[in-house]
Amino acid sequence: MVYLAAGVPLKNPTILAAGILGTNGASMARVIRNGAGGVVTKSIGPIPVYGHSNPSMIALSADGGRGETFGYLNAMGLPNPSYDEFRQEIEFVKTSFTDKAESAPVIASIFGGDAKDFVAVAEGLLPSKPDAFELNVSCPHAKGYGADIGSQPCHVEEITAAVKNAVDVPVWVKLTPNVQNIKDIGLAAQAGGADAIVAINTVRGMAIDIHSGWPVLGNRSGGMSGPAVKPVAVKCVYDLYEALEIPVIGVGGVSCWEDMIEMMMAGASAVQIGSAVYESETIFADVWSGAQHFMKEKGFAFDELIGMAHRRK
């Protein structure tokens, strides 16, 4: 069975989230072999970026560090080698699988400072034949990029429309939760012609080392992911599903099959998984097989699960 998420035929509805294991083609091919139904690349921009200084990602644990890990903080700073260098990485994934059934779609995550940038990057990557584009208008820690643009509906609509006009593959728009009303941004992306919304990017956050007084991240603050942000993501997906006509892809803290089911019930047509690869490399296969088992046991059809919570009132 092919799972169609906004025009992209996924091998299964678990997708590698942007910024995770997506810097090189070999790594993405490995994630596909480990069970992902699709992969989103590292966000690619118009020129090479070296990113923020380290530490760029830390795990957060309860009880002064002695307890369970509840989330992660990161501020990578959009490191990427530019679209010219990156085409070969997408091509690597696309040519890694001789058996088509083993392969999975590659979604190119792109960013820029304005619509012109976005179009240049999208057109620059097109020859490597990505199956879709995901517009990063949501990175919380890159000045002039990401959420700086993505918190303004007019910019989101303009950029989405410009990329839609330039490419002939589906365009997804990834939103930041760090806004007053995420529905307005979702509606703007929809008005610009987006094929799907991806929600959410990380939640703004910060950690300070109490022994030295220094903010831990090299960028001082960053974005939070992991189990603790899942309720934030579920609420955003729920609200977007209600407000929009286009599909929503849920991301944020998904780390087990129960999370995937919950995200779908909130309205997600598919889920993305990111930081949870920290715990397990086979997370995609595990989540999907667990979800399938649950659906079978409960007698739920896949489509019936999507947005189920909206019908319970």
Place this chain on the structure above:
Amino acid sequence: MAEKCQCFSGGFPMNAKIIEIIDETNTGKRTLLFDREFENMSPGNFCMVWIHGVDEIPLGCAYKNGVTFQTVGPATNALFELKVGDSVGLRGPLGNPFTLPEKGEKVLIISGGIGAAPLAPLAEKSKKLGAEVTIILGARSESDLIFEDRFSKTGNVLLTTDDGTKGKKGFVTDILVELDLMEFTKIYVCGPEMMMKFVMKILIEKNALDKAEFSMERYFKCGIGVCGACCIDTLGVRVCKDGPVFKAETLVDSEFGKYHRDASGKRIPY
């Protein structure tokens, strides 16, 4: 004595105070010993060392409570400026370590330059486990040589320097070609990538690749296996988590010895 610590698995930096500084050479190779130790450190593990306000970099664990490094850039230069009593943030022990030998095994350690850092504790642990240890220890010059004493206490050291100021003049490969590798059950390699490339070539020629493990170096960003910055072609394995120690076969037909990626992900040829 360093305080034992097992509660960190690399997620969040723990504060560690420098209790001793040892200049291993007068060429910028230095060991820092901390007041905290990784009780569960296994030879080949590394830790992320956070120099407050500067950067966080991976360094091989040369001791349970210490790292040995050479100055190569802004972060290591800043680390070199620190004094006894100063603090850094430490995350570790991280990564896949060397496979330890069993009692009675004959092992060969091939060390080039600062590659000695993770290999010295491996030699010590191997001897403790009852293995017979041979070390090919290479450096640019006598003044660059580190851990000769540590290695000598664990087994037979075959010394080589590029300029011939100590031991045989030449490279570790000049000694390696002359050895009968049949007698060794495990071969461990760490050093500059070009050195390791030529070591691998000889190991292939001598049909000894299957018993070899190489410790790799790449640019690390997250250091905990999530971001993918250190993944190597063509298997896509992560140097920070699946490595830094790899079975030699994993590196055959890879980017090893050909190119690496910089912080942006751009391929840089060797």
